[in-house]
Amino acid sequence: MLRWLLGGREAQGPAEKTSLLFIGEEQPKNCYTELQVLKGHFDIVRFLVQIDDFRFASADDDGLVFVWNIQTGERLHELRGHTQQITAITGFKMKTADIWCSMILTASSDRTISLWDVDNGNRVHTVSELQSSVKCLLALERLDLWLSGGNDLCVWNRNFELLCKMEPFTDAGITTFIELPKNCIVAAVDKELIIYRLTLSTCDEQKWDIQEIRRLRDHQDNIRALINVNDWAFASGSHIGEVIIWDSLSWMIIANTRVFAETANANEQPEIKITPFKQQEMSIQHLASDGEYVVAAVGNGIYLYNLLTRNVTAYKKNAHDSNVLQILKFSEKHLISCSEDGSVRMWELQDLPLAAEPASSGFFGMWGFGRPTKPTSQHLKKTPESAPQRTLELMGDLIGHSGAVQMFLYFKDNGLVTCSADNLIILWKDGARESRLRSIALFQKLEQNSRM
Amino acid sequence: MITSPDLVAFTKEDDFGDSYTELDSLPDEFSVPLFSHDENKNPWSKTSFAKFTKDFILISEFSEQVGPQPLLTIPEDPRTCGSFDLNYFSLRIMSVDYQASFVGHPPGCGYPKLNFVEDSKVVLGDSKEGAFAYVHHLTLYDLEARGFVRPFCMAYISADEHKIMGQFLELSSEFSKASECLKTGNRKAFANELEKKLKDLEYTRTVLHKETELQKKANGCYSTQAIEKANELANVEKSIYEHKDLLKQITSYPNRKIKDPEFLPYEPDNLFNSAGLDQDQMPNSFNTDDPPEDSSYVRRPSYTPQFIKAKSAKCFDKRLKTLEELCDVYFFNQTMEQLAQIEKMFRGDLIYISTNQIFGALLKKQKITNFLFEDYEDHRDEVERDEYCQKQNPCSAAEPALSEPVSIEDYTSCVETVPIKLDQEITDEELQEAEHTESSPCDVTRDNSEEAIDVDIKGSISSGDSIEVLGTEKSFLTQGNLIKSESQPTLLSPNSETLRKKAVSKRTNSEDSIEVLSTTESHLPEDLRATYPSAIHEEETYLDDSEDQMYKQALTELGREAGPEVQDIELFNPQETTEVDSACCMGQEGLVFEEAMPELAQECSDNGVINVAPQSCRQGDQALHVDFSLDDTSYAPTEGSPGVLISYDLNSSLLPEELSRLNTDDISDSNSFMSASTSSDRTSSPFLEGNPITERHKKKAGQSALRFIRQYPFAQQAIYSLLSGRTLIVLGADEGMVRKLVNALSIFLPNLGKYGEIIKPWLTSPFQITDLQNWKLIGLHRVASPMGSSLLYSLNRYSRYISILDADHKTLRCPPYRGTFVSKLADHRTQIKRGSTYFMHIQGMLTQLSSTVFLYTFCHYLHLPISCDEEESLVVQRRMEFLHVLGFTNEDIRIIEFLAELLKQHYLQGPGRGAAPPIFRFDYTSSFLYKI
Known part of the structure; x- marks a missing residue:
C-alpha cells in the first residue's frame, strides 16, 4: 500500500515539471499489465463497436469485419462481403419473437450497407447500388428503424426497405447525426446542424416521413463532433475549437464558447506562445460526456468542461504528442484518451492545490480528506477566476501500437480494446484479475479431472 | 535435471592433492594403496580383464556348413572388439539357443509346417573372457536352408555383468524391435523366394509332363523311363503343394506387430534414405543371377522360370544366402540402423544409463511442469507413447517382450524349449510338464530335427564349462507375471506357471556344466521388484x-x-x-x-x-x-563443492568418445566466445534455428553461460529478466558475438519450446509488440543506417517491455534484481569449471524452482478466498507470506508469479496455443543501467 502511494507521488513528479509528459516505466496505478494482440486485419483498423459485455466487432479499410470475444481474445466470426473500406458501423438490436438479436450494420465505400447476425456471422440483409457512400449510420431500436447518412439521408426499416429519403445535399453531406427526444434527429452538415423530425404518416401505419425542422447556423467552421450529453442537452464541436451546448428540446444554445482556446491562451507556457496557434491544434476531434461533464479532445490536448458551473474544470494542453482521436470519462475521476502518436493514456482528476504542496499532497490528496485549507485559499487567490480548479494527472500509458490508435472500447473489468493503423487490435487486461480468473479455471479443471 | 549422472566419487588427485597431503604421514597399515592407473583410469571398469574396450553388438549365425560364425559387429570398427575372440564367443552364444527353431513335417501333417516362434532371450556370462552378453536368438527362413530355417543371434556384449542384468528388459525390448524388423523383411523375401520357386516348379512340371508324354509315346506306358518320369512328376506335384502351403503360411502370418506403435518398418522418410542406400549397395550385395529386389518400390523384373533338376542340390559347395539377401536390403539397413541406435543408447557406464532412466522416469511424473525447463522432445514423446501403449495393451505395456503370442502352441513352444534343449536327464516331472501342453513341438523336435543341431548343442554345452546362463526371458517374464498376476490375463494359469519355474530351477541345479545364475527366487526380491513394479505402476497411473x-x-x-x-x-x-x-x-x-x-x-x-x-x-x-527454506547447504550440487568437478572429470574416462567430443566442443566454444569481440566467426554458432534443441545444445550452452556470468557482473539481472518473462534483447554489431550470448542465455529461458521458437538469435529488422510476445530472447543487429534508427526507435518505444544487453558497450538496461534465487543460480564466483556441470547445476536449481511453482500454482487457498466474504487483499497477503516462508523475496516473487502464469496457461490450454492469441504479461517497473 505504501509503495502504491509512493509510486503515485513519483509518477506525478515529472509531469509537473515539464510540459512534455513522461510518466516513466513505474506506473503503479496502471492496472493493465497483460495484453493480447489480435491479428487478422490487413489494413488500418478504424472502427470498433461493442456488441455486448463480452463481444465486439472491428472493421478495417479492407472491408473486413471481425467479431471477437474479449475474454479469450478468440475471433468468433469473420464478416466478409464488403469490397472496400468500411465507412460506418453500428450495433443494432432487433427483437424477433421476444428475443433480442444482436446485429451489426455496416456501410462501406463500395456503396453497400449490410446487416449481419453476430451470433452466426451470416449476412442477413444487404443493399447495394446506393447513389453515394454512406458516412454514418444510426440505429433507432426504439422505433425499429435505422438511418443512413451521407450525401442524402435515408430511413430504413429492419427489412431493409427504404421508408423515406431526404433530398441530397449539393455541396456536402452529413458527417454525423444523433437522436434527439421526440423522434427528432440532429445531423451535422458542414457548418450547420439540421434538425429533422420523423413522423408516422397519417395514411399508413408503417409509413414514416421525415421533415426538416430547423437549421442551426451558429458554428463558424465545420462541425467535427456531435454528442448527446444527457436527456436535455447535446453538444457539438467545430474545427476551430468552438463547443456549443444545445438544449435538446428547444434547440437553443445553452452555452456557446470557445472556452478551450481562451483558457489555453491564458495559461499557456511561454515557449508555446511563440509559435502561432495552428488551426489543427484547436480542432475538436472528439467529444464525450458522462452527463455532468463534457470532455473534449482538442488538438493534442484534453479539456474537461463542467456543465453546471459552465467552465473548464481541468485541462491538459499537451496530453499527447499528436492529435487526440478519442476520449472517454469512464468514472468519477478517470479518463482515457488515445492519440495519433500511438499511445493510450489514462488520466486521473486531482484537486489542483495539492500539487503545490508536495510534502503532504501525496497522502492526503488521494484520500480526499484533511486538505489543508490555508494554502488552498492562498493558491486560489493567485489563480484567476476562470482558471480550472482541478488538474489532470497522467496515471499510466499503454504502449503497444506502432501506428495511430484510432479508437478504443472500454469494457470495464474485462479490459480495454484498442485498434490502430498498424492493423492490430490489442486487448489490455488487468493482469491481477486475469491471473485470478485463470486460477479459478485451473481449479475447476482440476475438479473435473478428479471427477472423471 | 533431478539427478545428475556426473556425481560419481572422485579418484583423481590433481586438484586436491594439497588437501590430502597428511595421508602420507599415516602409518602404513592405515594407508590404502593408490590405484594404479597406468593401464586403466577407471578403477571400477571391468574391462581390465576383458579383451575389448567397449560394448558392442555381435550378430552371429549358426551356419549349416561351418557351424557358428560371427557375421558382423556394430560398430564395425575392428578395434572395438580388440583381441576378443569373436569366433569362440559366437560358438558360445549360438550353443545356448533355446528356440524351437523347427520346421518340418509334424506328425499327422503331410506338409512341412512353419512355426512362427518367438525369439528367445538369454543372458550369458563368460567369466574367463570377462564378457557378458545379452543374446537374442532368432530364426530366419530360407528356402534353401535345412529345415528352411537359419538360426541367427544378436548379442549385446559388455564387460559389465550388472549392466546387462540391469538393462535386461530395455535390451530385450530394443532387440525385439530390431529382430522384428529383420523378420518382417525375411518373411517378405521368403515369400518372394517361394513364389519364384513355385514358378520354377510349375515350369518344371509342364516340362516333365511333356517329357512323360513323349516317353509314353516312345517307350510305352510301363517302361522304366516313363515310370521314372511319372515319379518325378509326382514329386514335383507334391513339392508344388508343399510350397504352396508354405507360401500360404508365410503370407497369412498375422502381421500383429505392425499394430505395435514402436514398430514402424515402413517409415516414408527412412524409406527414401534407405532406398537411396539400396541403389548404392546394389552392386555389392547382389549376385548377378539374383535379380535385385527392392522391397516395395521397384517392381521386380518378370521372372523367367527355370527347370529344376529332380535331385535338389543339398551340397556343401552351395552358397548360403547372406543376411542381407535373407532380409531384403531395405529391412536389413533399417535393422542395422536400429542396432546402431541400440549401441548408442546403451553406450557408457551402467550408472550413467540408469540415472538417465531414472531421470526419464521422474520427468514423466512431472509432466505438468516439464515444459518449463526440461528437454521438450524426450518426455513428450515418451508420454505419448505410453498413452498409446496403454490404449493398445493396457496390461503389458511395461513389458514389450511379453507380446501376446500368436497361439498357445507358439507360446508353449517358446516356454517349453528350456527343459527340452537342456535335457540330458529329463525327470518325470518335466516329462509330465511337457505332456501337459499338448501338441507341444518339443516332442517333434526330438523326433524330427536333424541330428547335427542336437549334436552341436550337446557338444558345446558339455565343453562350455565357463558359460553361465545368467537369466532367460522366461525367468524374467514369470517374475513379472507373478507380481501383477491379478491384472495380467496370461494364457497360462498361475499354477502351471510356478510349476514350470520349479522345474527350471531344479534342472539347472542338476546340470553341472551350466550354471543358471538367475532363478526366480534370486531375482524377485532385489532387481525386479525394485525396477519393474514401479515401471508398471507408473504407467498405470498415467491412465x-x-x-x-x-x-x-x-x-x-x-x-x-x-x-x-x-x-x-x-x-x-x-x-x-x-x-x-x-x-x-x-x-x-x-x-x-x-x-x-x-x-x-x-x-x-x-x-x-x-x-x-x-x-x-x-x-x-x-x-x-x-529444506524448502533454501539453505545453501541443502543443495547437493552447490557451487564450490569439489566433488562435482572432479567426478565429472572422472566421468570422461568412463565415456571416452562422447565426452571427449563434448570437451573439445566446449573448448572451441569458449575459445571462440573469448575471441568473439575481436574476430567474427559466424560458423561455429551452436544454436541453429528450426532444429530441435537437445540436451547437448544446452550442455554446450552451459559453458558459454558460465563465461557470461563470470564476465558480466550484471548477469543476475539479465537472468532475472529471462526468468520473469521480460524479453531480453542482446544488441550488438557482431553477429557471432551476439549469437554466442543468445546461446549462453538460452538455458535460462523457461518454456523454450521444442525448437527454441521463443529465441530469435539474430534479428536485423525493427520489431513490433507481437514479436516481443513471441520471442523472449532476441539478438539484435546494431547498424548505423536508417534501418538502425528505426531499430533504435522500436527499442526506445518498447523499452518498458524489454531489457537491453548491449554486447558492444557491455551495458545492461533492465529492472533491478534484489532477490536471492538468481544469485544462487548464477554466482560469478562459482567454482564450477565445466560447462556441462554448470548446466547440471542450473537444471537442478530450475527443477527445484519449477516444483515450487507447481506447489504455488496448485494451492487453492493461495489464489482463491477460503470463504465467500474474504477480501482479495487477504488472499494476496497469504500468497506473499507463503512465498516468503519458502524464501522467495522481492523480485523472486515475480519469477514465481510469471512461471505460475505459464503453468496455468499450459495446464488450461495444453501445449498447443489453442485458438486464443497468446498472452503477454509485463510489469510497470523502472529500469536501471548497469555497466561493467
Whole structure:
C-alpha cells in the first residue's frame, strides 16, 4: 500500500515539471499489465463497436469485419462481403419473437450497407447500388428503424426497405447525426446542424416521413463532433475549437464558447506562445460526456468542461504528442484518451492545490480528506477566476501500437480494446484479475479431472 | 535435471592433492594403496580383464556348413572388439539357443509346417573372457536352408555383468524391435523366394509332363523311363503343394506387430534414405543371377522360370544366402540402423544409463511442469507413447517382450524349449510338464530335427564349462507375471506357471556344466521388484490425467509398504483419491506447507526408482521438500563443492568418445566466445534455428553461460529478466558475438519450446509488440543506417517491455534484481569449471524452482478466498507470506508469479496455443543501467 502511494507521488513528479509528459516505466496505478494482440486485419483498423459485455466487432479499410470475444481474445466470426473500406458501423438490436438479436450494420465505400447476425456471422440483409457512400449510420431500436447518412439521408426499416429519403445535399453531406427526444434527429452538415423530425404518416401505419425542422447556423467552421450529453442537452464541436451546448428540446444554445482556446491562451507556457496557434491544434476531434461533464479532445490536448458551473474544470494542453482521436470519462475521476502518436493514456482528476504542496499532497490528496485549507485559499487567490480548479494527472500509458490508435472500447473489468493503423487490435487486461480468473479455471479443471 | 549422472566419487588427485597431503604421514597399515592407473583410469571398469574396450553388438549365425560364425559387429570398427575372440564367443552364444527353431513335417501333417516362434532371450556370462552378453536368438527362413530355417543371434556384449542384468528388459525390448524388423523383411523375401520357386516348379512340371508324354509315346506306358518320369512328376506335384502351403503360411502370418506403435518398418522418410542406400549397395550385395529386389518400390523384373533338376542340390559347395539377401536390403539397413541406435543408447557406464532412466522416469511424473525447463522432445514423446501403449495393451505395456503370442502352441513352444534343449536327464516331472501342453513341438523336435543341431548343442554345452546362463526371458517374464498376476490375463494359469519355474530351477541345479545364475527366487526380491513394479505402476497411473497422479502415487507409496496387492487395489480406488484430492485443495487457514510438502515430494519421487538408486534420488528429494527454506547447504550440487568437478572429470574416462567430443566442443566454444569481440566467426554458432534443441545444445550452452556470468557482473539481472518473462534483447554489431550470448542465455529461458521458437538469435529488422510476445530472447543487429534508427526507435518505444544487453558497450538496461534465487543460480564466483556441470547445476536449481511453482500454482487457498466474504487483499497477503516462508523475496516473487502464469496457461490450454492469441504479461517497473 505504501509503495502504491509512493509510486503515485513519483509518477506525478515529472509531469509537473515539464510540459512534455513522461510518466516513466513505474506506473503503479496502471492496472493493465497483460495484453493480447489480435491479428487478422490487413489494413488500418478504424472502427470498433461493442456488441455486448463480452463481444465486439472491428472493421478495417479492407472491408473486413471481425467479431471477437474479449475474454479469450478468440475471433468468433469473420464478416466478409464488403469490397472496400468500411465507412460506418453500428450495433443494432432487433427483437424477433421476444428475443433480442444482436446485429451489426455496416456501410462501406463500395456503396453497400449490410446487416449481419453476430451470433452466426451470416449476412442477413444487404443493399447495394446506393447513389453515394454512406458516412454514418444510426440505429433507432426504439422505433425499429435505422438511418443512413451521407450525401442524402435515408430511413430504413429492419427489412431493409427504404421508408423515406431526404433530398441530397449539393455541396456536402452529413458527417454525423444523433437522436434527439421526440423522434427528432440532429445531423451535422458542414457548418450547420439540421434538425429533422420523423413522423408516422397519417395514411399508413408503417409509413414514416421525415421533415426538416430547423437549421442551426451558429458554428463558424465545420462541425467535427456531435454528442448527446444527457436527456436535455447535446453538444457539438467545430474545427476551430468552438463547443456549443444545445438544449435538446428547444434547440437553443445553452452555452456557446470557445472556452478551450481562451483558457489555453491564458495559461499557456511561454515557449508555446511563440509559435502561432495552428488551426489543427484547436480542432475538436472528439467529444464525450458522462452527463455532468463534457470532455473534449482538442488538438493534442484534453479539456474537461463542467456543465453546471459552465467552465473548464481541468485541462491538459499537451496530453499527447499528436492529435487526440478519442476520449472517454469512464468514472468519477478517470479518463482515457488515445492519440495519433500511438499511445493510450489514462488520466486521473486531482484537486489542483495539492500539487503545490508536495510534502503532504501525496497522502492526503488521494484520500480526499484533511486538505489543508490555508494554502488552498492562498493558491486560489493567485489563480484567476476562470482558471480550472482541478488538474489532470497522467496515471499510466499503454504502449503497444506502432501506428495511430484510432479508437478504443472500454469494457470495464474485462479490459480495454484498442485498434490502430498498424492493423492490430490489442486487448489490455488487468493482469491481477486475469491471473485470478485463470486460477479459478485451473481449479475447476482440476475438479473435473478428479471427477472423471 | 533431478539427478545428475556426473556425481560419481572422485579418484583423481590433481586438484586436491594439497588437501590430502597428511595421508602420507599415516602409518602404513592405515594407508590404502593408490590405484594404479597406468593401464586403466577407471578403477571400477571391468574391462581390465576383458579383451575389448567397449560394448558392442555381435550378430552371429549358426551356419549349416561351418557351424557358428560371427557375421558382423556394430560398430564395425575392428578395434572395438580388440583381441576378443569373436569366433569362440559366437560358438558360445549360438550353443545356448533355446528356440524351437523347427520346421518340418509334424506328425499327422503331410506338409512341412512353419512355426512362427518367438525369439528367445538369454543372458550369458563368460567369466574367463570377462564378457557378458545379452543374446537374442532368432530364426530366419530360407528356402534353401535345412529345415528352411537359419538360426541367427544378436548379442549385446559388455564387460559389465550388472549392466546387462540391469538393462535386461530395455535390451530385450530394443532387440525385439530390431529382430522384428529383420523378420518382417525375411518373411517378405521368403515369400518372394517361394513364389519364384513355385514358378520354377510349375515350369518344371509342364516340362516333365511333356517329357512323360513323349516317353509314353516312345517307350510305352510301363517302361522304366516313363515310370521314372511319372515319379518325378509326382514329386514335383507334391513339392508344388508343399510350397504352396508354405507360401500360404508365410503370407497369412498375422502381421500383429505392425499394430505395435514402436514398430514402424515402413517409415516414408527412412524409406527414401534407405532406398537411396539400396541403389548404392546394389552392386555389392547382389549376385548377378539374383535379380535385385527392392522391397516395395521397384517392381521386380518378370521372372523367367527355370527347370529344376529332380535331385535338389543339398551340397556343401552351395552358397548360403547372406543376411542381407535373407532380409531384403531395405529391412536389413533399417535393422542395422536400429542396432546402431541400440549401441548408442546403451553406450557408457551402467550408472550413467540408469540415472538417465531414472531421470526419464521422474520427468514423466512431472509432466505438468516439464515444459518449463526440461528437454521438450524426450518426455513428450515418451508420454505419448505410453498413452498409446496403454490404449493398445493396457496390461503389458511395461513389458514389450511379453507380446501376446500368436497361439498357445507358439507360446508353449517358446516356454517349453528350456527343459527340452537342456535335457540330458529329463525327470518325470518335466516329462509330465511337457505332456501337459499338448501338441507341444518339443516332442517333434526330438523326433524330427536333424541330428547335427542336437549334436552341436550337446557338444558345446558339455565343453562350455565357463558359460553361465545368467537369466532367460522366461525367468524374467514369470517374475513379472507373478507380481501383477491379478491384472495380467496370461494364457497360462498361475499354477502351471510356478510349476514350470520349479522345474527350471531344479534342472539347472542338476546340470553341472551350466550354471543358471538367475532363478526366480534370486531375482524377485532385489532387481525386479525394485525396477519393474514401479515401471508398471507408473504407467498405470498415467491412465488418469495429470494431477491425480500425484495423489495416486502417494497412495502407491503407502500401498507399496503394505504389499503389492494392496497397492493395486488402492491405486484404482477412485473414492480414495478424490478424498485426498479435496483435502489438498481445500483451503485451510494458516500454514499448510507442512502438509503440502510431502505431496509434492511424492509427486517428485518415484517409489520404485528410489529403490534402485537410493542415494541420488533421496538426496534430491530432500533438497526439494525437506529444506524448502533454501539453505545453501541443502543443495547437493552447490557451487564450490569439489566433488562435482572432479567426478565429472572422472566421468570422461568412463565415456571416452562422447565426452571427449563434448570437451573439445566446449573448448572451441569458449575459445571462440573469448575471441568473439575481436574476430567474427559466424560458423561455429551452436544454436541453429528450426532444429530441435537437445540436451547437448544446452550442455554446450552451459559453458558459454558460465563465461557470461563470470564476465558480466550484471548477469543476475539479465537472468532475472529471462526468468520473469521480460524479453531480453542482446544488441550488438557482431553477429557471432551476439549469437554466442543468445546461446549462453538460452538455458535460462523457461518454456523454450521444442525448437527454441521463443529465441530469435539474430534479428536485423525493427520489431513490433507481437514479436516481443513471441520471442523472449532476441539478438539484435546494431547498424548505423536508417534501418538502425528505426531499430533504435522500436527499442526506445518498447523499452518498458524489454531489457537491453548491449554486447558492444557491455551495458545492461533492465529492472533491478534484489532477490536471492538468481544469485544462487548464477554466482560469478562459482567454482564450477565445466560447462556441462554448470548446466547440471542450473537444471537442478530450475527443477527445484519449477516444483515450487507447481506447489504455488496448485494451492487453492493461495489464489482463491477460503470463504465467500474474504477480501482479495487477504488472499494476496497469504500468497506473499507463503512465498516468503519458502524464501522467495522481492523480485523472486515475480519469477514465481510469471512461471505460475505459464503453468496455468499450459495446464488450461495444453501445449498447443489453442485458438486464443497468446498472452503477454509485463510489469510497470523502472529500469536501471548497469555497466561493467
